[in-house]
Amino acid sequence: MSESYTYPDECTYFPVASVEELPPGGRLFLEIEGEPIVIFNIGGEFFAIRDECTHDGGPIGEGTIEGCEIICPRHGARFDLRTGKALTLPAVVDVPAYRVRVREGQIEICFPTPSSFSFREEGHDISHPDH
Ligand code: FES
Numbered sequence: 001m002s003e004s005y006t007y008p009d010e011c012t013y014f015p016v017a018s019v020e021e022l023p024p025g026g027r028l029f030l031e032i033e034g035e036p037i038v039i040f041n042i043g044g045e046f047f048a049i050r051d052e053c054t055h056d057g058g059p060i061g062e063g064t065i066e067g068c069e070i071i072c073p074r075h076g077a078r079f080d081l082r083t084g085k086a087l088t089l090p091a092v093v094d095v096p097a098y099r100v101r102v103r104e105g106q107i108e109i110c111f112p113t114p115s116s117f118s119f120r121e122e123g124h125d126i127s128h129p130d131h
Helices: none
Strands: 012-018 027-032 035-042 045-050 064-066 069-071 078-080 100-103 106-111 117-119
Touching: 012 027, 012 100, 027 106, 035 106, 045 100
Parallel strands: none
Antiparallel strands: 012 106, 027 035, 027 117, 035 045, 064 069, 069 078, 100 106
16 A cells, blocks of 8 residues: 555564554554554554654654654654655654554554564553644
8 A cells, every 4th residue: 555664575463452552643652673663543544663763863753743744853854654754854764664454453563573572661651642
């Protein structure tokens, strides 16, 4: 469906949370294979990117969302949540984006050879930003 995921082919879907745990407007912060990942529910659609800005390594996940774009809270670079594409300076390198799907009420993320993951906040802490 979408264009330029970082890992388009060789990956495996695995469940990380139930749909009820991540309502629209929510964000879920994970660590998968040592990588910080953030999953968003935007109007019922799920998107996942690496939670690390390609400009200076800052966390992106707490940034403001406008449409399907997120604004890095450190210096304001914008990224497309669907593809990870860097849209504005100071970021010039895309951030990895991951396929996400829902199966049997579970949010599944596609990741190369996943073997483990953990939630980065106590008890699946999910933030409900904005609005
Ligand atoms: S760390 Fe994200 S724009 Fe600088």
